[in-house]
Amino acid sequence: MKNDIDSILDSMFRDGKLNFGAAKRRNEQTQQALESVQETGDSLSRSLQSSIAQLTQEAKADMQALDQRLQADGLKKDVPAGNSGNPEQTDAAFQTAEEETARKVLGQKEFVSAVALAFRRPFVAGFRKEMPMGRIAVLGKPGTGRHSAVEAMTASLARQGVLKSPKTTALDLSRYGxxxxxxxxxxxxxxxxxxxxxxILFEQYEKCGTAVLSMLSELFRTGSIPLAGRYAEQKGMLVEIGSALVPGAVSSLSASGKYLFLLTDRSLDKLANDFGAPFLAALDDICETGEFSQDSLREIAGRMLKLFCERTEKQLRFTFTYDTPAAEALAAFYRPDRGIAAMEEYTDALYRSLSEYKLKQKVQRASGKIIVENGQLMLSGEEEAFAFRIGVFAPKAAEGAVEAVKKELSEIVGLQTVKEYVLSLEDNFKMQQLRKEKGLKADSPSMHMIFTGNPGTGKTTVARIVSRYLKAIGVLAGGQLVEVTRADLVGKYVGHTAPLTQKAIQSALGGVLFIDEAYSLSRGKDDSFGLEAIDTLVKGMEDHREDLVVILAGYSREMEDFLKANSGLRSRFPNMIEFPDYTARELLEITKSIVKGKGYRLDPSCEEPLLSYYEQKQQGEEARTGGNGRMVRNKVEEAVIACSRRNVREPEEKRDLELLLPQDFGFPALPGEEEG
Known part of the structure; x- marks a missing residue:
């Protein structure tokens, strides 16, 4: 810089005289130099400011990290809840919310108080802003007010300005199995x-996948869920972006400021076993519903009848009244295993019956009373013109269905021990249901079965009957039989098998999944696809214990080897039923049944040769496949075709289109009969 100024001065004074032209030019140069210096200074200033800003940002990040570590270590106090209202007003709001909820959730006073305390806890003890407001486990049987209490409390507190929103969102975790x-x-x-x-309410965790269970545990323990991939928020959706550089990328989901509820009917010990001790330690509160007292049940029943009367008045224009005996009769329908749902279903059934009456009789208005007859609630019309009695009783259709299935089972030839086992299922199921209704400990009997025996011994036929029988007695809702083999469950490439198996399980929910030649699923330790199908099947059985029955079928020896493929298989199939080969006499009876079913008659002279034929088939190398009904069906099919050929050649007056003769079965013709 100094050299530049000296050069300018030298050019301005030449030979001791002032050089005005040069001075002017130098003046311009000086101005430019000064402007250059200023620009350089500005650039340095901006660079310095940027460096300072970066250092400040890094310092803030360090302080935030330090703050989080201090909070995690318990060395920094929690941030106060910061409710903007007066503490006394907040106390009054929680008291009001508890009272309002108790009026909606009857008979659960202690439980409602526990839920109110869980909601109030962060407003007293404070909470960290990056964490949930509360993490609460809600235990209790279905129908005891678990959902209603949380929803009513949330709505009341929001209405009073304590919470920002009256909404609750429930996630059914069984959808993520x-x-x-x-x-x-x-x-x-x-x-x-x-x-x-x-x-946010999480329910049915018992039926979710292992990975989902781990994510849920992480959310409750840490307040957030780390995401395996890279995501971004786009139009209200969480979109996976892979390796793309997108602003606003999301690496975790935070539940800060939310109340998290886990609803389950499992015990605290079972909860600890499923999630582990760290999960339980992270919970802020554990609330559990209790058993209803008789007074509470009568009060609940009275409310239901009141709502029933209001509904019939508004919708059907029927006016009904009720009294205390009616409420007591409705309370008697309460079942400990189902909660008040059984009572609600009964009043719904009464309403549907009354609606049907109005629809068919075209009655505009009527009045009546809810009465009790033989322990049943009845709707009694009081007006002479519209006198009626409407009640809800055990449907006869179900009883008829049971008898129809039993009749079909009895008509099957042989298999006496198999029949006895199938019929015993009803006795066990009824006793367990009775224990539940009385509040006693009851095990849900495992209905999964293994049918072993040679082909054609009736395994598939009995499986179809079992599916309908279990529906008729109330074990299954659908009663359908889904028949699959290895080809339906095992994929051809990596990642294909599990979805195939899950699809088969889903289609069988409410019914029976029948896997024929099940031993083919396992072809040794190197059959990774088959083993994956077995693992998926075992998990599906565990996730759907109450709405799926699996029956495996195959040869006795091969099925024994198959059960060793997965350690959980044998324990899940306690019922192994052996289907013995039919005797020759039983095969003859099956022949008669099939012939009759096809609209034909079996000539008595066919019996002895058929009996000898079946006895021969059961000996030697054909013993494994000889004694089965499939062989009988094939034999009858051949006879029907031979009968048709024979009658075509007969004169019309000699034809008998319904009679099967020995020669039709390939045996020597009767004396006086021409062989076909």
């Missing part, structure tokens, strides 16, 4: 957290 559910649950949890709801 397979191994590919991580992305789906991440999207649904994201939607729930962004929905504006104050409380």
């Amino acid at each position: 397979d191994s590919s559910s991580e992305k789906l649950i991440a999207q649904d949890v994201y939607t729930a957290l962004k929905s504006g709801s104050s409380a």
Whole structure:
């Protein structure tokens, strides 16, 4: 810089005289130099400011990290809840919310108080802003007010300005049962957290996949779920972006500011076994519903009848009254294993019956009373013109269905021990149901079975009967039989088998999944696809214990080897039923039954040769396949075709289109009969 100024001065004074032209030019140069210096200074200033800003940002990040570590270590106090209202007003709001909820959830006073305390806890003890407001486990049987209490409390507190939103969002975790559910649950949890709801309810965790269970545990323990992939928020959706550089990338889902509820009918010990001690330690509260007292049940029943009367008045224009005996009769329908749902179903059935009456009789208005006859609630019309009695009794259709299935089973030839086992299922199921109704401990009997025996011994036929029988006695809702083999369950490439097996399980829910030649699923330790199908099947059976029955069928020896393929198989199939080969006499009876079913008659002279034929088939190398009904059916089919050929050649007056003769079965013709 100094050299530049000296050069300018030298040019301005030449030979001791002032050089005005040069001075002017130098003046311009000086100005330019000064402007250059200023620009350089400005550039340095901006660079310095940028460096300072970066250092400040890094310092803030370090402080935040330090703050989080201090909070995690318990060295920094929690942030106060920061409710903007007066503490006394907040106390009054929680008292009001508890009273309002108790009026809606009858007979659960202690439980409602525990839920109110769980909601109030962060407003007293404070909470960390990056964590949920509360993490609560709600235990209790279905129908005891678990959902209603949380929803009513949330709505009341929001109405009084304590919470921002009256909404609750429930996630049914049984929807995420397979191994590919991580992305789906991440999207649904994201939607729930962004929905504006104050409380998120998680239920049916018992039926979710292992990976989803781990994500749920992480959410309750740490307040957030780390995402396996890279995601971004786009138009309210959580979109996987892979390796793309997108602003606003999301690496985890945070439940800060939300109340998290886990609803289950399992015990605390079972909860600890499923999630582990760290999960239980992270819970802020554990609330459990109790058994209803008789007074509570009468009060609940009275409310239901009141709502029933209001509904019939508004919708059907029928005016009904009720009294205390009616409420007591309705309370008697309460079942400990189902809660008040059984009472609600009964009043719904009464309403449907009354609606049907109005529809068919075209009655505009009527009045009546809810009365009790023989322990049953009845709707009695009081007006002479519209006198009626409407009640709801045990449907006869179900009893008829049971008898029809029993009749079909009795008509099967042989298999006496198999029949006795099938019929015993009803006795066991009824006794367990009776124990539940009395509040006693009851085990859900395992209905999974293994049918062993040679082909054609009736395994598939009995499986079809079992599916309808279990529906008729109330074990299954659908009663359908889904028949599959290895080809339906095992895929041809990696990642194909589990979805195939899960699809088969889903189609059989409410019914029976029948896997014929089940031993073919396992072809040794190197058959990874087959082993994957077995593992998926075992998990599906565990996830759907109450709405799926699996029957495996195959040869006795091969099925024994198959059960060793997975350690959980044998324990899940306690019922192994052996289907013995039919005797020659039984095969003859089956022949007669098939012939009759096809509209033909069996000539008595066919019996002895058929009996000898069947006895021969059961000996030697054909013993394994000889004694079965499939062989009989094939024999009859051949005879029907031979009968048709024979009658075509007969004169019309000699034809008997319904009679099967020995020669039709390939035996020597009767004396005086021409061989076909």
